[in-house]
Amino acid sequence: MKKLLPLLAVCLLFFSCTQSPKEESNIISTPVPERTAGQTDVLELKTDPLPVVRVAFIGLGMRGPGAVSRMTHIPGVEIVALCDVEQKNTEKVNKMLEERGFPKAQEFYGDTTVWRKVTALPNVDLIYVATDWKSHATIGIQAMNDGKHVAIEVPAAMNMDEIWGLINTSEKTRKHCMQLENCVYDFFELTTLNMVQQGLLGDVIHGEGAYIHGLQPYWDEYWNDWRMDFNKNHRGDVYPTHGLGPVCQAMNIHRGDKLNYLVSVDTKAVGNPQFLKEKRGEEVKDFRNGDHTSTLIRTENGKSILIEHNITSPRPYNRMYQLTGTKGFANKYPVTGYALGAESLDPSLTANHENLTTHSFVPDDVKAALMEKYKHPIVKEIEETAKKVGGHGGMDFVMDYRLIYCLQKGLPLDMDVYDLAEWCSLIPLTEKSLDNNSAPVEIPDFTRGAWNKLKELKFAQ
Numbered sequence: 001m002k003k004l005l006p007l008l009a010v011c012l013l014f015f016s017c018t019q020s021p022k023e024e025s026n027i028i029s030t031p032v033p034e035r036t037a038g039q040t041d042v043l044e045l046k047t048d049p050l051p052v053v054r055v056a057f058i059g060l061g062m063r064g065p066g067a068v069s070r071m072t073h074i075p076g077v078e079i080v081a082l083c084d085v086e087q088k089n090t091e092k093v094n095k096m097l098e099e100r101g102f103p104k105a106q107e108f109y110g111d112t113t114v115w116r117k118v119t120a121l122p123n124v125d126l127i128y129v130a131t132d133w134k135s136h137a138t139i140g141i142q143a144m145n146d147g148k149h150v151a152i153e154v155p156a157a158m159n160m161d162e163i164w165g166l167i168n169t170s171e172k173t174r175k176h177c178m179q180l181e182n183c184v185y186d187f188f189e190l191t192t193l194n195m196v197q198q199g200l201l202g203d204v205i206h207g208e209g210a211y212i213h214g215l216q217p218y219w220d221e222y223w224n225d226w227r228m229d230f231n232k233n234h235r236g237d238v239y240p241t242h243g244l245g246p247v248c249q250a251m252n253i254h255r256g257d258k259l260n261y262l263v264s265v266d267t268k269a270v271g272n273p274q275f276l277k278e279k280r281g282e283e284v285k286d287f288r289n290g291d292h293t294s295t296l297i298r299t300e301n302g303k304s305i306l307i308e309h310n311i312t313s314p315r316p317y318n319r320m321y322q323l324t325g326t327k328g329f330a331n332k333y334p335v336t337g338y339a340l341g342a343e344s345l346d347p348s349l350t351a352n353h354e355n356l357t358t359h360s361f362v363p364d365d366v367k368a369a370l371m372e373k374y375k376h377p378i379v380k381e382i383e384e385t386a387k388k389v390g391g392h393g394g395m396d397f398v399m400d401y402r403l404i405y406c407l408q409k410g411l412p413l414d415m416d417v418y419d420l421a422e423w424c425s426l427i428p429l430t431e432k433s434l435d436n437n438s439a440p441v442e443i444p445d446f447t448r449g450a451w452n453k454l455k456e457l458k459f460a461q
């Protein structure tokens with residue numbers, strides 16, 4: 001028996017190695033930095049109410065001026081400072097303020113570091129960032145360290161260091177750090193979220209989202225060619241937040257579920273290098289970003305998400321936004337509609353219809369009735385003004401309105417720094433998967449243990 005013991009030990013060792021769960025053995029792990037002692041999470045962070053919110057804007061290219069304009073329609077907002085590298089951009093926006101009868105804001109321009117004076121201003125509560133991707137996180141971190149709340153355009157962070165930098169600074173300073181993801185406020189998405197929260201679609205087990213938008217008309221408009229540069233140098237889904245944000249909200253990510261891992265597959269790069277060759281005579285041999293990138297994610301609660309990115313093919317604009325539930329289905333692009341199992345149909349809405357099953361979309365009048373019945377309270381409150389003010393049909397205004405509403409009342413914001421982290425993490429993690437032959441890559445728990453503390457997403461009222 002004594003002779004057999006070493007053999008038994010070797011067998012046990014071999015058995016324990018081969019039996020370790022598959023998920024653990026073949027996933028590329030993603031390190032999580034330790035939280036500094038005394039630092040705690042910022043889930044449902046409440047801050048002192050700000051009846052008047054004093055805002056400074058940094059980045060006034062194609063996107064920024066619209067944000068300033070929208071803010072002029074929100075009572076209790078003071079536009080204090082305007083900043084851009086280019087003087088003509090700050091001047092143009094200040095002129096717009098003057099023409100609308102608002103006091104001129106202080107202007108900052110001249111170089112890429114002048115924003116430091118803006119985050120340091122004593123008379124500012126919120127820094128609103130719409131610069132290019134490279135400077136988002138640096139400005140955001142400094143803004144919070146300078147005692148300001150910060151709202152940053154998408155994507156707010158481009159790599160794991162930037163993501164953890166924003167999380168740690170928000171946790172340390174107890175300042176809000178919100179990503180300006182407008183697509184979660186689209187009327188269809190908000191209403192569908194309400195349907196999900198009221199159980200109409202059952203358990204949402206699969207979601208899809210995308211950013212499919214041919215950017216050819218814009219390439220020459222971006223300041224210093226920053227967007228093409230990023231695509232030249234990075235493989236993967238570099239713009240995932242419009243597609244992923246609304247799906248994560250419907251699945252209560254870090255509010256009872258969490259993203260566990262992803263795998264990504266891309267095509268070769270054809271369209272963008274061809275554009276550069278034809279339009280600029282520029283030959284780029286090793287263009288990194290493929291024409292089409294598809295990413296699959298699995299969640300802790302056994303759900304799946306498909307996210308796609310394509311900014312070059314001749315396809316109609318498409319954010320997909322598709323939710324498959326156990327009792328119903330919602331789809332935004334290319335056809336907007338709902339399909340419901342018979343048990344979910346309200347007889348008062350469907351009295352004149354027969355055979356409405358999950359095999360087809362409900363007829364248009366039933367869809368309209370459903371959308372009216374489940375209209376999100378936020379849409380009810382602000383729809384009319386949002387449609388008048390505009391910004392992608394009104395959703396941009398709803399986003400700004402909600403940001404200011406919550407700051408004025410001292411309520412938690414609709415999107416926290418962990419949403420920002422999860423939605424942006426696809427940028428570095430899809431690149432990692434692609435560079436490793438589509439290997440699964442771990443998506444970390446950015447709350448560092450608190451993903452199950454809240455049980456569902458709630459917009460504070």
Ligand SMILES: NC(=O)c1ccc[n+]([C@@H]2O[C@H](COP(=O)([O-])OP(=O)(O)OC[C@H]3O[C@@H](n4cnc5c(N)ncnc54)[C@H](O)[C@@H]3O)[C@@H](O)[C@H]2O)c1
Binds near residue numbers: 060131154223
């Ligand atoms: N949510 C949406 O629907 C949506 C739509 C368009 C753009 N965006 C995002 O908005 C951001 C800006 O995009 P854009 O299309 O306006 O780009 P853009 O190139 O037109 O504008 C960027 C502006 O930032 C300024 N800038 C750059 N670095 C700066 C610095 N260090 N300090 C001060 N100013 C600086 C530039 O001078 C330029 O005017 C991007 O993050 C983009 O992804 C979001």
